[in-house]
Amino acid sequence: MAxxxxxxxxxxxxxxxxxxxxxAAFFLFFARPxxxxxxxxxxxxxxxxxxxxxxxxxxxxxxxMVQYWHFLEHLVQGNLGFSYFTGESxxxxxxxxxxPTLSLVVGGVILWLxxxxxxxxxxxxxxxxxxxxxxxxxxxxxxxxxxxxxxxLLILVVFVPLNxxxxxxxxxxxSGPSQGLSTWSGHMILPWITLAAVQAAVYTRLSxxxxxxxxxxxxxxxARAKGLxxxxxxxxxxxxxxxxxxxxxxxxxxxxxLGGVIVVESVFGLGGIGEVSVQAIDTDNLPVxxxxxxxxxIFVVAANIIVDLVYALLDPRxxxx
Amino acid sequence: MSLTGLEIVAEEVASxxxxxxxxxxxxLTWRRLRHDKVAMASLIVIGVIIVLAIAAPLFVxxxxxPPNTAxxxxxxxxxxxxxxxxxxxxxxxxxxxxxxxxxxxxxxxxISLFVGFVTTAIGTLAGVAVGLIxxxxxxxxxxxxxxxxxxxLAFPYVVLALALAVVLGPSLPVxxxxxxxxxxxxxxxxxxxxxxSIKEKEYIEAARSVGAGPFxxxxxxxxxxxLAPVLVLATLYIPTAVVFEATLSYLGLGIxxxxxxxxxxxxxxxxxxxxxxxxxxxxxxALLITTLAFNLLGDGIRDAMxxxxxxxxxxxxxxxxxxxxxxxxxxxxxxxxxxAPYAPPxxxx
Numbered sequence: 001m002a003x004x005x006x007x008x009x010x011x012x013x014x015x016x017x018x019x020x021x022x023x024a025a026f027f028l029f030f031a032r033p034x035x036x037x038x039x040x041x042x043x044x045x046x047x048x049x050x051x052x053x054x055x056x057x058x059x060x061x062x063x064x065m066v067q068y069w070h071f072l073e074h075l076v077q078g079n080l081g082f083s084y085f086t087g088e089s090x091x092x093x094x095x096x097x098x099x100p101t102l103s104l105v106v107g108g109v110i111l112w113l114x115x116x117x118x119x120x121x122x123x124x125x126x127x128x129x130x131x132x133x134x135x136x137x138x139x140x141x142x143x144x145x146x147x148x149x150x151x152x153l154l155i156l157v158v159f160v161p162l163n164x165x166x167x168x169x170x171x172x173x174x175s176g177p178s179q180g181l182s183t184w185s186g187h188m189i190l191p192w193i194t195l196a197a198v199q200a201a202v203y204t205r206l207s208x209x210x211x212x213x214x215x216x217x218x219x220x221x222x223a224r225a226k227g228l229x230x231x232x233x234x235x236x237x238x239x240x241x242x243x244x245x246x247x248x249x250x251x252x253x254x255x256x257x258l259g260g261v262i263v264v265e266s267v268f269g270l271g272g273i274g275e276v277s278v279q280a281i282d283t284d285n286l287p288v289x290x291x292x293x294x295x296x297x298i299f300v301v302a303a304n305i306i307v308d309l310v311y312a313l314l315d316p317r318x319x320x321x
Numbered sequence: 322m323s324l325t326g327l328e329i330v331a332e333e334v335a336s337x338x339x340x341x342x343x344x345x346x347x348x349l350t351w352r353r354l355r356h357d358k359v360a361m362a363s364l365i366v367i368g369v370i371i372v373l374a375i376a377a378p379l380f381v382x383x384x385x386x387p388p389n390t391a392x393x394x395x396x397x398x399x400x401x402x403x404x405x406x407x408x409x410x411x412x413x414x415x416x417x418x419x420x421x422x423x424x425x426x427x428x429x430x431x432i433s434l435f436v437g438f439v440t441t442a443i444g445t446l447a448g449v450a451v452g453l454i455x456x457x458x459x460x461x462x463x464x465x466x467x468x469x470x471x472x473x474l475a476f477p478y479v480v481l482a483l484a485l486a487v488v489l490g491p492s493l494p495v496x497x498x499x500x501x502x503x504x505x506x507x508x509x510x511x512x513x514x515x516x517x518s519i520k521e522k523e524y525i526e527a528a529r530s531v532g533a534g535p536f537x538x539x540x541x542x543x544x545x546x547x548l549a550p551v552l553v554l555a556t557l558y559i560p561t562a563v564v565f566e567a568t569l570s571y572l573g574l575g576i577x578x579x580x581x582x583x584x585x586x587x588x589x590x591x592x593x594x595x596x597x598x599x600x601x602x603x604x605x606x607a608l609l610i611t612t613l614a615f616n617l618l619g620d621g622i623r624d625a626m627x628x629x630x631x632x633x634x635x636x637x638x639x640x641x642x643x644x645x646x647x648x649x650x651x652x653x654x655x656x657x658x659x660x661a662p663y664a665p666p667x668x669x670x
Contacts, residue, residue, distance in 0.1 A: 025484060028484055028488055029484070029488060140617070143616060144560060144616050145564075146567050146568050146571075146584075146612075147568065148567075148568060149587065149605045149609065152587060152590070152591065152594075153605060156594055156598060156602070160595060252474055255474075255476055255478070258480065259479035259480075259568070262479050262572065263571070281486055284487065289483060292480070292483070293480055293483075293484060296477055296480050300477065
């Protein structure tokens with residue numbers, strides 16, 4: 001029952017956070033002279049009459065609090081407004097662009113955690129071995145590489161040569177799982193690696209350090225003294241304790257992940273919500289960008305709730321309260 | 322005990338052990354750092370990059386290729402593609418519009434280093450101030466600043482950059498503002514933690530008892546003890562800021578063309594994967610070397626400041642060697658070396 005209380009409390013504070021972010025975004029964006037928006041929409045040669053009409057059509061001539069009220073009203077109904085240009089609903093636009101983003105995030109995060117934790121655990125158990133040294137160097141390079149550079153280098157050294165030699169499995173752009181799993185994974189494999197690389201480096205370093213510290217604890221010596229197998233000592237006793245700080249780091253990194261997603265989508269031309277939002281800047285398409293900011297806020301809040309739940313599961317000392 | 326009394330005692334201690342030379346924390350750090358080959362190499366690499374960036378106009382004079390001038394005839398192939406390195410006086414080839422890639426990378430280094438140093442400086446000052454205030458005053462001040470710090474740490478930076486680029490238009494000041502906004506939080510957190518422990522020490526109480534105000538205590542009495550961790554964090558933040566700037570410029574949210582920046586060069590290079598490898602590789606390598614050098618230097622400084630961190634890097638052997646070290650210290654009767662320099666001889670209190 002403590003769990004339900006915890007969830008209700010976290011979801012309520014989450015809603016407050018999303019409301020604050022939306023409000024901040026709304027006033028930030030609409031505190032600009034409406035003429036600039038209208039002029040851009042109507043074109044350079046537009047007469048003042050046309051501009052006024054555009055302003056009226058978009059409802060930009062109303063007092064800002066009235067606009068804000070409309071905005072909130074729509075938001076509660078799950079309506080993020082309409083694109084300034086095509087008149088298309090922002091909901092529909094973002095929904096269309098969600099599949100590439102979801103594919104990227106799910107696959108990338110799985111790869112990142114699996115790679116980061118595996119390498120970290122092996123490095124810690126075989127500290128100072130050749131593998132450990134090699135992985136330390138790789139981690140350092142990974143930490144120093146911007147996401148988009150990894151993506152571009154992968155395209156240059158993997159995608160381009162393979163395609164020149166008639167191997168067409170790996171592709172850029174996006175193709176949904178409905179087109180066949182092989183095609184889908186061929187399109188996603190490089191983006192997954194790119195998204196996972198930098199974060200995997202962070203988690204390798206973190207899990208290695210944590211595990212090394214844990215392995216020096218007295219209770220690990222006790223476990224070994226009891227005659228448990230090394231495998232059992234590491235996986236049953238050490239890893240579980242070493243993982244808790246790693247999980248709490250996850251919550252902080254969700255925001256970084258969003259940034260990575262936007263970059264990876266742009267490098268590989270996946271056309272997800274991140275790429276669409278960046279493109280919306282060129283056209284001053286405010287409703288699309290506000291929509292993205294709100295979705296990003298919801299994503300961060302939700303991910304943090306999940307991380308806290310997992311944390312409580314892993315560490316019995318943490319009470320959900 | 323009066324100050325002069327202490328000095329006399331200190332002199333006595335010094336005359337008892339004439340072989341031991343007094344070294345400050347900074348001298349010790351510098352000695353250890355000098356023996357760290359990787360850190361020294363990184364320092365040299367950083368020096369070379371800084372010199373190259375400053376000397377960029379000199380290379381323009383040598384090559385006669387200003388950074389924003391396109392050479393449609395000599396700098397492009399018949400098909401309008403970039404020419405490879407070494408062609409027609411273009412040391413590293415040309416970019417998509419026939420400009421000298423080498424010169425543009427040099428000018429990009431200026432932007433990267435400038436943004437890296439300026440945002441780190443702003444972030445360090447702000448982070449130290451916030452951390453000191455939160456840690457020293459505690460209570461509600463700490464609560465409010467702590468929540469705010471957490472919020473900044475978890476905030477998706479690209480989203481803020483996106484928002485500000487829309488509202489203010491992408492430019493150098495906006496990019497510096499965005500990066501600085503995210504740079505202070507981690508430093509503030511560490512400084513707060515350290516301040517919490519330092520402010521309980523007796524010498525702070527002594528300072529308070531002679532009437533020192535909170536700001537004097539924070540900045541004169543506490544701050545000098547925090548410089549070491551702050552320096553390490555700042556060194557490690559520079560590469561983060563460089564990557565930040567490159568990423569924002571890559572997305573078109575940062576430095577605007579024709580001004581050269583590494584992120585923007587790499588964004589343009591995307592259209593030439595098939596025909597011009599150098600267009601991607603050279604700016605990518607420049608970026609990688611820069612961030613790697615700062616990261617290695619930061620790690621080196623951290624190890625030099627606090628030899629205990631060896632333990633994490635060196636694994637089990639480090640653990641043993643620390644125990645050995647403690648053993649030797651006990652043998653020489655200086656186990657509690659932290660207090661040794663000021664400890665009066667036995668009985669002399």
